[in-house]
Amino acid sequence: MARQPISDSLKRQVLTEAGYRCAVPTCRGILALDLHHIVEVQEDGKNTLSNLIALCPTCHALYTRGTISKDAIYAYKATLVSLSAAFDREAVDNLLFLGISSPRRNLIVSGDGVLKFSSLIAAGYADYQQLANNASLIVTYTLGLTPKGAVLLNAWRSGDRSSLANIIGSEASE
Numbered sequence: 001m002a003r004q005p006i007s008d009s010l011k012r013q014v015l016t017e018a019g020y021r022c023a024v025p026t027c028r029g030i031l032a033l034d035l036h037h038i039v040e041v042q043e044d045g046k047n048t049l050s051n052l053i054a055l056c057p058t059c060h061a062l063y064t065r066g067t068i069s070k071d072a073i074y075a076y077k078a079t080l081v082s083l084s085a086a087f088d089r090e091a092v093d094n095l096l097f098l099g100i101s102s103p104r105r106n107l108i109v110s111g112d113g114v115l116k117f118s119s120l121i122a123a124g125y126a127d128y129q130q131l132a133n134n135a136s137l138i139v140t141y142t143l144g145l146t147p148k149g150a151v152l153l154n155a156w157r158s159g160d161r162s163s164l165a166n167i168i169g170s171e172a173s174e
């Protein structure tokens, strides 16, 4: 089957869905992103938003070698579809950031900092707690993932389709 060129507008949609980053949550590289067919062109995979995923060259090579499984690619895609529908790019980055920066919910921020995470907090994926007053006049808060947020992030990062299906619904199991 001949490979059809991917239109610029479709390319933009796929990249926007991925936040202009590699779709592998443990990578999120920004350079030289390549659009990969989830169902290969030889297997009649089409140039559609649902069949394309943005991968950096390193992750693309890991996938070609089988280090990243096809199931994981489906899981990464399904997560991006759900997250990009619910959140803007900053919130998706913040979710990953909290997993790295605040695994023990020990990130300390000001009120302005809490606001940056408002969409994740409203969705129940992160929460905050005011710190007991100290000598400084600035009120501070600890911020971190809720158990629900941690479950989502762990399932996303592991690329485990079955646990993702429980969290984000049928997208992951299709």
Ligand SMILES: [Zn+2]
Pocket: 022, 023, 024, 027, 028, 029, 055, 056, 057, 058, 059, 060
């Ligand atoms: Zn990558």
